[in-house]
Amino acid sequence: MNSHSLFFFYYLTASPAIHIIRNEFLFILFFLLFLLPSGHTYVKKADKHQKILVAATKVFGSKGFFSARISDIAKEAKVADGTIYLYFHNKYDILLTLFEEEIAKLIVDIKAALAQEEDPRRKLYIFALHHLKLVIEKKELAEVLQMELRQSSDSVKEYRITKFVDYVNIISGIIHQGQKSGIFRPELKPGIIKRAFFGALDEMSRLWILNSDHAYTIDDTADEISSIFLNGISLPA
Amino acid sequence: MNSHSLFFFYYLTASPAIHIIRNEFLFILFFLLFLLPSGHTYVKKADKHQKILVAATKVFGSKGFFSARISDIAKEAKVADGTIYLYFHNKYDILLTLFEEEIAKLIVDIKAALAQEEDPRRKLYIFALHHLKLVIEKKELAEVLQMELRQSSDSVKEYRITKFVDYVNIISGIIHQGQKSGIFRPELKPGIIKRAFFGALDEMSRLWILNSDHAYTIDDTADEISSIFLNGISLPA
DNA sequence: AAAAATAATGAATGGCTATTCATGCTTACC
DNA sequence: GGTAAGCATGAATAGCCATTCATTATTTTT
Numbered sequence: 001m002n003s004h005s006l007f008f009f010y011y012l013t014a015s016p017a018i019h020i021i022r023n024e025f026l027f028i029l030f031f032l033l034f035l036l037p038s039g040h041t042y043v044k045k046a047d048k049h050q051k052i053l054v055a056a057t058k059v060f061g062s063k064g065f066f067s068a069r070i071s072d073i074a075k076e077a078k079v080a081d082g083t084i085y086l087y088f089h090n091k092y093d094i095l096l097t098l099f100e101e102e103i104a105k106l107i108v109d110i111k112a113a114l115a116q117e118e119d120p121r122r123k124l125y126i127f128a129l130h131h132l133k134l135v136i137e138k139k140e141l142a143e144v145l146q147m148e149l150r151q152s153s154d155s156v157k158e159y160r161i162t163k164f165v166d167y168v169n170i171i172s173g174i175i176h177q178g179q180k181s182g183i184f185r186p187e188l189k190p191g192i193i194k195r196a197f198f199g200a201l202d203e204m205s206r207l208w209i210l211n212s213d214h215a216y217t218i219d220d221t222a223d224e225i226s227s228i229f230l231n232g233i234s235l236p237a
Numbered sequence: 238m239n240s241h242s243l244f245f246f247y248y249l250t251a252s253p254a255i256h257i258i259r260n261e262f263l264f265i266l267f268f269l270l271f272l273l274p275s276g277h278t279y280v281k282k283a284d285k286h287q288k289i290l291v292a293a294t295k296v297f298g299s300k301g302f303f304s305a306r307i308s309d310i311a312k313e314a315k316v317a318d319g320t321i322y323l324y325f326h327n328k329y330d331i332l333l334t335l336f337e338e339e340i341a342k343l344i345v346d347i348k349a350a351l352a353q354e355e356d357p358r359r360k361l362y363i364f365a366l367h368h369l370k371l372v373i374e375k376k377e378l379a380e381v382l383q384m385e386l387r388q389s390s391d392s393v394k395e396y397r398i399t400k401f402v403d404y405v406n407i408i409s410g411i412i413h414q415g416q417k418s419g420i421f422r423p424e425l426k427p428g429i430i431k432r433a434f435f436g437a438l439d440e441m442s443r444l445w446i447l448n449s450d451h452a453y454t455i456d457d458t459a460d461e462i463s464s465i466f467l468n469g470i471s472l473p474a
Numbered sequence: 475a476a477a478a479a480t481a482a483t484g485a486a487t488g489g490c491t492a493t494t495c496a497t498g499c500t501t502a503c504c
Numbered sequence: 505g506g507t508a509a510g511c512a513t514g515a516a517t518a519g520c521c522a523t524t525c526a527t528t529a530t531t532t533t534t
Contacts, residue, residue, distance in 0.1 A: 082495080
């Protein structure tokens with residue numbers, strides 16, 4: 001979408017102003033009114049952008065970023081290798097876009113679900129449930145998160161420190177609230193807890209991803225983990 | 238060491254038996270008595286093997302397996318690129334060797350420390366402490382573990398399922414023992430707990446590795462995490 | 475101290491694959 | 505139905521880097 005509008009403006013500004021006679025003006029008007037918002041080309045582009053991202057998620061998820069080949073992604077998306085470069089700058093750009101779009105969605109989702117709830121204990125449970133549900137519903141994405149969030153390369157680190165932290169900080173927010181309202185032990189450091197909690201969930205994801213025999217249901221797991229934490233961090237009633 | 242002894246046997250069996258006259262017999266005896274156990278060549282080989290592993294740990298740790306170049310490792314080890322191939326089959330072999338040797342050591346260490354202790358609660362604490370200490374004392378190794386345990390490639394997965402599980406199963410052993418002796422809640426599933434516990438610790442490592450400003454001490458952290466878990470999984474007294 | 479055996483070197487090789495681009499195809503408009 | 509604009513294609517390019525190997529250095533043996 002982004003690159004599409006840019007493209008459009010490029011063409012617009014590149015043609016000398018003197019050429020904007022009546023015909024062309026009408027054409028541009030037409031273009032603005034019909035093509036840009038919902039026109040055919042536009043939709044197709046968005047389609048492929050999406051198709052490529054979906055394919056990339058699958059391929060990155062199963063082979064990891066480095067072992068994944070552009071041609072794998074192209075084949076999976078049923079698109080020529082070169083086509084990918086009409087939509088993304090390079091391989092790494094695909095990964096970044098994947099993160100930006102998906103983590104953003106995830107944050108929105110979870111925040112919406114949390115807004116329904118007041119009790120910090122319930123909130124923690126809801127967070128756990130959402131996070132684990134992601135693993136089921138978007139198995140491939142979860143695998144990418146699993147693998148690539150760890151890849152240490154300075155550029156990735158910087159990125160991670162931007163986006164990922166937002167997500168994890170939702171937890172410390174909950175802990176904080178719980179401490180303020182006297183439900184959680186006040187001496188615990190939210191900075192540690194959030195990490196521990198995320199780590200526990202994340203490790204469960206890994207379990208899920210690596211084993212195909214899912215011995216426990218998602219609800220059992222969310223239940224058990226948040227219950228441990230709640231018992232662990234709550235003040236005695 | 239391994240490849241060295243193989244080498245020796247290769248030479249031994251390759252020379253026809255008829256050649257073993259008195260002189261050569263004495264030579265072999267000499268070789269066996271002096272060179273093999275502590276001779277010069279042997280030590281030097283072990284030296285370089287080790288030097289390369291140390292260098293590799295550093296390089297893998299800072300750049301990740303895929304971004305690490307053999308030439309980086311060679312430079313770090315102060316050795317020619319080609320030399321590495323006298324000690325390892327290929328790049329991936331370096332990584333595997335690293336794991337085998339280090340995780341094995343770690344398991345031995347932790348088991349020794351645990352043997353001193355009876356109380357499952359204390360054991361859990363000790364495990365946490367050891368694991369986190371690893372992150373401090375062998376920062377680079379910890380980074381490699383962090384990064385590469387996640388790398389999804391079928392060969393790695395298989396490997397992981399062999400060695401790594403041994404390590405994590407130490408936790409479930411402790412939980413089990415605690416449940417049998419009526420200290421831990423019997424309805425909890427050790428299969429989940431061990432993962433959650435490991436995940437929490439592991440996430441703490443990540444925190445440590447990514448942030449340079451170490452806001453919390455290792456003991457604080459081990460304390461806090463095991464305390465949460467202990468509260469969480471213990472039966473009310 | 476020469477010869478033989480072993481080890482180390484690093485430049486050259488070769489395979490692999492991200493990226494490009496000349497070409498052909500589709501669609502949208504007249 | 506012809507034309508132009510934008511799209512898609514995939515073979516060719518180009519760069520990177522693991523691995524090899526002819527050569528040099530070192531160590532051991534006689």
